[in-house]
Amino acid sequence: MKTEKVWFITGASKGMGLSLVKKLLQEGYNVAATSRESQRLIDAVGPIEGPQVLPLEVDLTSEKSIGEAFERTVAHFGKIDVLVNNAGYGIGGAVEEINQEEINDSFAINVMAVIKTMQSVMPYFRQQRSGNIINISSIAGFAPGIGWAMYAATKYAVMGLSEVMAEDVKEFGVKVTVVAPGAFRTEFLEESSLVFAENKIEGYSAIRASHEKYAAMNGTQIGNPEMLAQVLIDLAASPNPPVRLYLGSDAYRRATEKIHLLSQELESNKPISYSTDFN
């Protein structure tokens, strides 16, 4: 089936991004896909006939590079319908272990690049009065695990940003969904993706144990990136997509536990919450 819809996906040479690109191409969509190394992306996607795919080498830390990628996409396909902010990576360590450069780098990709792509795409979406933005956050952006404070900070940022953005752009016919996956079987937990604070401080035994637990999970994560790709395709075709979407039974469970905890805390501290009002 050939469809005219044009997707723009960041971080597409592996993992969820690559699964999504492949599925979209199989289903006849047009796809602009970014990677730090376009050749790696081209090799990963494999041979595609025709102009259906546009591989873009993009530096997601550069506003100029991102802006040019959108211009090239519109020049090639004539428009953009769906932006997927997928590029991102995990960063582990105690807050006092992670240095400024490591923090800045993770925020540059996990948060600032999401902001920059949304800023770049909105003029097109406003003009055509339609468009979907799908931001990949994480269950760590709602119910984070021990040892991943900085990663949680970036993914919470994506959650908050997306929730408000969804309301802000509604009047232009633009729909925003933030996706919170649980553990998915990608390269996320590989050394080539995951970053740990170089500086290690003695004594953080709970954090080391948590990191070991995640490392042991590599290759056996319950989430299937092919199924996630299909969900994203269905979501963009939906007239009424959700603003928040938790993917994976583990994400569902962790979110449910967190909601329960939030309600309990809120109720047990209700008198204190009310006590700060002017009488």
Ligand SMILES: NC(=O)c1ccc[n+]([C@@H]2O[C@H](COP(=O)([O-])OP(=O)(O)OC[C@H]3O[C@@H](n4cnc5c(N)ncnc54)[C@H](OP(=O)(O)O)[C@@H]3O)[C@@H](O)[C@H]2O)c1
């Ligand atoms: N897998 C999970 O368990 C899981 C769970 C929750 C959320 N997520 C989120 O899902 C998204 C996709 O991750 P994945 O699981 O598919 O992991 P992955 O297999 O490691 O792929 C990550 C993609 O992000 C891009 N990326 C990684 N580090 C980057 C950097 N420093 N600079 C620029 N681009 C970078 C890469 O793009 P290029 O190499 O092509 O440039 C890569 O294609 C991420 O935002 C991640 O935080 C994953």
